[in-house]
Amino acid sequence: MxxxxxxxxxxxxxxxxxxxxxxxxxxxxxxxxxxxxxxxxxxxxxxxxxxxxxxxxxxxxxxxxxxxxxxxxxxxxxxxxxxxxxxxxxxxxxxxxxxxxxxxxxxxxxxxxxxxxxxxxxxxxxxxxxxxxxxxxxxxxxxxxxxxxxxxxxxxxxxxxxxxxxxxxxxxxxxxxxxxxxxxxxxxxxxxxxxxxxxxxxxxxxxxxxxxxxxxxxxxxxxxxxxxxxxxxxxxxxxxxxxxxxxxxxxxxxxxxxxxxxxxxxxxxxxxxxxxxxxxxxxxxxxxxxxxxxxxxxxxxxxxxxxxxxxxxxxxxxxxxxxxxxxxxxxxIYSTKGGPYVPNDIYGTTRKGNKIFVHLFKKEGNMLTLPALKEAVIKKATFMNGTVLSFKQGATVTIDLPDNLPDANSNVIVLELDKNAESLPVVTTS
CATH class of the missing domain: 3.20.20.80 (Glycosidases)
Incomplete structure (x- = not known):
């Protein structure tokens, strides 16, 4: 004391x-x-x-x-x-x-x-x-x-x-x-x-x-x-x-x-x-x-x-x-970091451990396109409910979307990486 x-x-x-x-x-x-x-x-x-x-x-x-x-x-x-x-x-x-x-x-x-x-x-x-x-x-x-x-x-x-x-x-x-x-x-x-x-x-x-x-x-x-x-x-x-x-x-x-x-x-x-x-x-x-x-x-x-x-x-x-x-x-949401992508009207992202959570705010067509993720490899993409999604990673990241999204308010796609997502730099569109 x-x-x-x-x-x-x-x-x-x-x-x-x-x-x-x-x-x-x-x-x-x-x-x-x-x-x-x-x-x-x-x-x-x-x-x-x-x-x-x-x-x-x-x-x-x-x-x-x-x-x-x-x-x-x-x-x-x-x-x-x-x-x-x-x-x-x-x-x-x-x-x-x-x-x-x-x-x-x-x-x-x-x-x-x-x-x-x-x-x-x-x-x-x-x-x-x-x-x-x-x-x-x-x-x-x-x-x-x-x-x-x-x-x-x-x-x-x-x-x-x-x-x-x-x-x-x-x-x-x-x-x-x-x-x-x-x-x-x-x-x-x-x-x-x-x-x-x-x-x-x-x-x-x-x-x-x-x-x-x-x-x-x-x-x-x-x-x-x-x-x-x-x-x-x-x-x-x-x-x-x-x-x-x-x-x-x-x-x-x-x-x-x-x-x-x-x-x-x-x-x-x-x-x-x-x-x-x-x-x-x-x-x-x-x-x-x-x-x-x-x-x-x-x-x-x-x-x-x-x-x-x-x-x-x-x-x-x-x-x-x-x-x-x-x-x-x-x-x-809880105990996550923002990024690595800059939020926009279509999506935003949070991250924790080796996962990036893509918050999908609205759907434009049956594919979501993200800027290239140059410093990590995506191993798997799923909706948070477990549904596996097809994706391609190259000059951009493209994720195939179903005709109907699982949540009427806001959806979450989980990207599992080969490294800690929290260490990635902010990804720009350039």
Whole structure:
């Protein structure tokens, strides 16, 4: 214990002295996180009473005073953490991320550092704590979303209201309170990952991001941190980068074998619950997951529970369809690497051991043509259900396809090689 405390003290001294992150998430921890491939994002809060977007509808569709007082009516009596986590598990998801505090500033846990929290609502129960407990019980990795801006906090200069002039605020006090709140959620709930957002507004500086990152690592070096503490969300290097992995939003990231990344995307259109919101088809959901894994990324797939605390049954059903597909094809998703082929609209590929998994998204004719695989010999080609496929390997790789594919949503062809597929370089069409 003394050695642990000494290490924490030394890290704190180094962080304070140099003003930048001195310790990164260990590679083994980061690799394990990326092996999960599929997680659930949950956007939830008092705004569900209006059915508008969380945070962003404040002073837009919902007047600020109305929005800021919704917590007085917030009583999601049908919230059941075990049911939310079971929904994620049945979908084949390996981790879950809850919006503990979004840009509106409302905290879903009983923080000692803000009165604007769940204990002041009629519901009163600790939503974050109950989810952490349910995740631990069901074997799902628990993670937390946390904002770096707060339109409700008097110390934060921006309040997302053109009618209200900017206030001077006190960013030193604001960042100090943020660190205190983070200490609470880290020490009480032990999240494996922290997902930050809100970096784009002028009051937030890179120096604050580095300070917060260092603080997190002083508490638990193994916590994975996304890259939105810094001002540049497009890189993991350079002055504007703070964090461990990239986070493309509402779009699938490109093949990247060097920098870890995670696409966040909604199952419907809005992040928080909206009545009768349009929902993605099973095929689009499943192929989004396969395309993300083919690019060597994770998919953080969002649901927005209703005002009474339940996830819509239609969303549960859709997620269950993804889970059923993963029961058959999960070995081509979990713990794989992307590539070696660059994904396109027709196919993407993942790999593990001596196998390349070709995710066939649509069929154009009775033959699939791939660029030449120059550094390995294909020994066998089969559908994942075991049906053997004829193929030729030369200037290109051609695989004969049946008239009817076995799966209506997304198919997987397994190519067995004479060597480790994970060591192959990325294959280009040139």
């Amino acid at each position: 003394k050695k642990y405390l000494l290490a924490i003290f030394l890290l704190s001294v180094l962080s304070t002295s140099f003003g930048q992150a001195q310790l990164k998430t260990p590679k083994a921890v980061m690799d394990k996180f990326m092996d999960h491939r599929f997680g659930m994002f949950i956007h939830f809060g008092p705004v569900t009473l209006r059915g508008t977007e969380i945070g962003w509808s404040r002073n837009e569709q919902v007047p600020g005073d109305d929005y800021d007082n919704l917590y007085k009516e917030f009583n999601p009596v049908l919230f059941n953490a075990d049911e939310w986590v079971k929904t994620a598990k049945d979908a084949g998801m390996k981790y879950l991320t809850i919006t503990s505090k979004h840009h509106d500033g409302f905290c879903l846990w009983p923080t000692a550092y803000s009165d604007y929290n769940i204990t002041k609502s009629p519901f009163k129960r600790d939503i974050v704590g109950e989810l952490a407990k349910a995740c631990k019980k069901q074997g799902i990795v628990f993670c937390i979303y946390f904002t770096v801006l707060d339109w409700h906090d008097a110390d934060y200069p921006e309040h997302r209201n053109a009618k209200e002039p900017k206030v001077k605020g006190d960013m030193k006090a604001f960042v100090g309170r943020m660190k205190n709140e983070l200490t609470e959620v880290i020490t009480k709930y032990h999240p494996a990952m922290l997902w930050f957002d809100g970096y784009w507004e002028e009051p937030w500086k890179n120096e604050y991001g580095r300070e917060v990152y260092n603080h997190i690592k002083s508490l638990d070096v193994n916590i994975v941190v996304n890259n939105r503490l810094g001002k540049d969300p497009n890189t993991l290097s350079g002055d504007g980068a703070v964090g461990d992995y990239l986070t493309p939003e509402q779009q699938i990231g490109k093949l990247n074998m060097v920098e870890p990344w995670e696409t966040c995307m909604t199952i419907c259109n809005q992040w928080s619950w909206k009545p009768n919101d349009g929902m993605k088809s099973a095929k689009e959901c499943i192929q989004t997951l396969a395309k993300t894994a083919s690019g060597n990324g994770n998919l953080l797939f969002n649901v927005g529970p209703m005002m009474d605390g339940r996830i819509e049954q239609r969303q549960i059903n859709r997620l269950k369809e993804m889970g059923d597909w993963l029961k058959v094809y999960g070995s081509a």
